[in-house]
Amino acid sequence: MSRNAEVAGLLEEYADLLEAQDVEYKPNTYRRAAENVRDHPGAVEELAAEGEDAVADISGVGDAIASKIVEYVKTGSIEELEAEREALPVDMAELTSVEGVGPKTVGRLYGALGVRTLDDLEDAARAGDIREVSGFGATTEQNILDGIPFARQAQERELLGDARPAAEDVLEFLAGVDAVERVDVAGSLRRWKPTIGDVDVLAASGDGAAVGEALADWERVDEVLDQGETKTSVRVDGQRVDLRVVVEAEFGAALQYFTGSKAHNVELRDDAVDRGLKVNEYGVFDLSEVDEEDEGQRVGELLASETEEEVYDAVGLPWIPPELREHRGELAAAADGDLPDLVAVEDVRGDLHTHTEWSDGALSVANLAAGAAEFGHDYLCVSDHATGPGIVSETGLSDADLREQAETIERVREDTDLTVFHGVEANVDADGNVGAVSDDVLADLDLVVASPHSGLGDDGGDQTERLIRAVEHPHVDVLGHPSGRLINQRPAMEFDPRELAEAAAAAGTALEVNSNPHRLDLWGSAVQAAVEAGATIAVNTDAHAATEFENVEYGVHTARRGWAEAGDVLNARDAAGVREFLDS
Ligand code: DGT
Numbered sequence: 001m002s003r004n005a006e007v008a009g010l011l012e013e014y015a016d017l018l019e020a021q022d023v024e025y026k027p028n029t030y031r032r033a034a035e036n037v038r039d040h041p042g043a044v045e046e047l048a049a050e051g052e053d054a055v056a057d058i059s060g061v062g063d064a065i066a067s068k069i070v071e072y073v074k075t076g077s078i079e080e081l082e083a084e085r086e087a088l089p090v091d092m093a094e095l096t097s098v099e100g101v102g103p104k105t106v107g108r109l110y111g112a113l114g115v116r117t118l119d120d121l122e123d124a125a126r127a128g129d130i131r132e133v134s135g136f137g138a139t140t141e142q143n144i145l146d147g148i149p150f151a152r153q154a155q156e157r158e159l160l161g162d163a164r165p166a167a168e169d170v171l172e173f174l175a176g177v178d179a180v181e182r183v184d185v186a187g188s189l190r191r192w193k194p195t196i197g198d199v200d201v202l203a204a205s206g207d208g209a210a211v212g213e214a215l216a217d218w219e220r221v222d223e224v225l226d227q228g229e230t231k232t233s234v235r236v237d238g239q240r241v242d243l244r245v246v247v248e249a250e251f252g253a254a255l256q257y258f259t260g261s262k263a264h265n266v267e268l269r270d271d272a273v274d275r276g277l278k279v280n281e282y283g284v285f286d287l288s289e290v291d292e293e294d295e296g297q298r299v300g301e302l303l304a305s306e307t308e309e310e311v312y313d314a315v316g317l318p319w320i321p322p323e324l325r326e327h328r329g330e331l332a333a334a335a336d337g338d339l340p341d342l343v344a345v346e347d348v349r350g351d352l353h354t355h356t357e358w359s360d361g362a363l364s365v366a367n368l369a370a371g372a373a374e375f376g377h378d379y380l381c382v383s384d385h386a387t388g389p390g391i392v393s394e395t396g397l398s399d400a401d402l403r404e405q406a407e408t409i410e411r412v413r414e415d416t417d418l419t420v421f422h423g424v425e426a427n428v429d430a431d432g433n434v435g436a437v438s439d440d441v442l443a444d445l446d447l448v449v450a451s452p453h454s455g456l457g458d459d460g461g462d463q464t465e466r467l468i469r470a471v472e473h474p475h476v477d478v479l480g481h482p483s484g485r486l487i488n489q490r491p492a493m494e495f496d497p498r499e500l501a502e503a504a505a506a507a508g509t510a511l512e513v514n515s516n517p518h519r520l521d522l523w524g525s526a527v528q529a530a531v532e533a534g535a536t537i538a539v540n541t542d543a544h545a546a547t548e549f550e551n552v553e554y555g556v557h558t559a560r561r562g563w564a565e566a567g568d569v570l571n572a573r574d575a576a577g578v579r580e581f582l583d584s
Pocket residue numbers: 186187188189193195196197198199200257258259260261262265266
């Protein structure tokens with residue numbers, strides 16, 4: 001793993017701080033650079049070690065930005081960023097997490113009212129001070145107030161997509177520590193929950209103190225919150241990491257316990273109690289020969305503790321994949337031998353929702369296709385945005401553009417073994433209409449993704465009907481990111497997943513699991529409802545660059561949280577199978 005995301009985050013913070021002070025152009029230059037650094041396939045710290053010129057080879061990164069990146073990798077800070085942080089001492093990330101509050105608003109409210117934190121913002125809004133600031137009014141003030149609870153909640157949890165790379169780095173580091181015998185992630189991260197409260201890591205070692213000390217001393221650790229023989233907590237890349245150290249003989253029991261979810265564990269333990277067994281983080285114990293007075297955690301006959309398989313086996317169950325451990329019927333299914341054979345990342349054969357430079361993507365059709373082939377896909381659907389609300393007008397395609405794009409795609413097909421489907425991503429409006437492509441163009445396309453991008457408002461009430469209209473549209477093949485949610489930024493629209501799934505199954509329209517870590521839409525329980533209703537799932541990345549194909553793992557694990565098998569997933573079929581679905 002590289003430090004690209006960490007460096008990109010700093011460039012974005014710098015851009016926000018400049019924008020808040022009304023600096024023009026430069027913020028966008030930094031944001032573009034940040035995006036390219038994040039998507040760059042090589043490790044930015046390795047380029048930085050080679051020097052500024054190597055860093056400046058990343059597209060969009062000029063000399064000034066390259067020198068800041070080298071400065072950061074060498075010294076751990078950027079002088080100019082520190083100066084801006086001093087000039088505007090606000091918690092930018094926290095404040096801009098309120099919907100409708102951007103860096104400019106933050107700059108103005110700091111200047112006028114000294115607002116630095118979410119608490120300050122809430123106090124100022126409640127006191128009616130914000131409406132008095134020039135350029136603000138009572139409506140804006142109310143909107144800010146309305147957005148604060150969601151933002152506060154969002155502050156407490158990190159995106160899986162941010163926590164996972166940090167956790168993988170921690171694992172890699174610990175695996176290299178001498179005293180460590182085994183190491184794995186546990187908690188919500190192992191269950192692939194879309195948001196993470198803290199990263200739980202479990203290590204097996206005979207020398208817990210040495211492992212805790214090694215982690216606390218690691219150069220990537222920003223803060224040590226707690227350090228000890230069995231438990232050490234640190235902060236890495238802004239993520240709180242809880243490390244627990246156990247002896248190797250109890251690793252499986254501890255892994256089972258700390259993977260959770262709590263609700264899964266409670267039911268597992270209750271079922272075991274009925275059979276005279278005790279399950280805890282140290283093992284599974286048979287209590288039948290134990291006296292009432294005997295107390296302690298390790299009483300009775302030890303039946304299992306070394307591996308998770310043995311722990312589940314000791315309570316009479318097959319091993320349950322972590323994604324299923326959410327107390328949604330998995331223990332009953334396991335007991336009945338009905339666990340699903342979950343779809344795997346390797347099952348996915350192609351991507352059915354992607355963007356090129358024809359709309360807001362980074363690459364030409366030919367280059368995106370080359371990237372898909374290199375990634376190992378058999379097929380790709382190019383589905384650039386059609387014009388419509390929620391889409392920047394210059395980037396959306398008209399009917400004429402789509403006809404022209406068809407010719408380009410025809411030429412690309414001549415030079416590649418990859419099957420290239422020509423699609424479009426059309427907007428689903430507030431009434432469920434699919435715009436703004438004419439019916440005959442839609443009919444000529446191989447695949448139509450319809451997705452809500454506008455009118456997602458919290459005041460919309462139940463939007464099941466709207467989504468059902470879209471899936472029933474005769475030309476729509478995939479309902480893209482059905483709820484429109486942006487995790488921690490914009491709530492999901494309200495709808496009934498089961499009703500939607502039944503309509504989708506009847507109409508032969510696939511429901512997307514959008515793999516972008518900001519979306520993960522649909523999510524576990526909604527996918528589960530869809531699978532139960534017999535709907536087809538499409539696990540797409542919505543890639544805007546070839547580096548984003550790898551996000552598919554987030555989508556697949558989300559689909560697994562919804563009990564999806566390969567047979568439920570459209571793009572686990574081969575190209576002919578996909579075509580058959582599209583034609584029927
Ligand atoms: P998070 O961190 O909020 O995203 O969610 P988790 O699931 O990672 O929860 P966390 O970090 O509080 O605890 C990790 C696991 O440890 C949790 O999934 C189950 C286990 N655990 C924690 N507290 C308890 C408890 O009181 N009872 C039981 N049975 N398990 C617990």
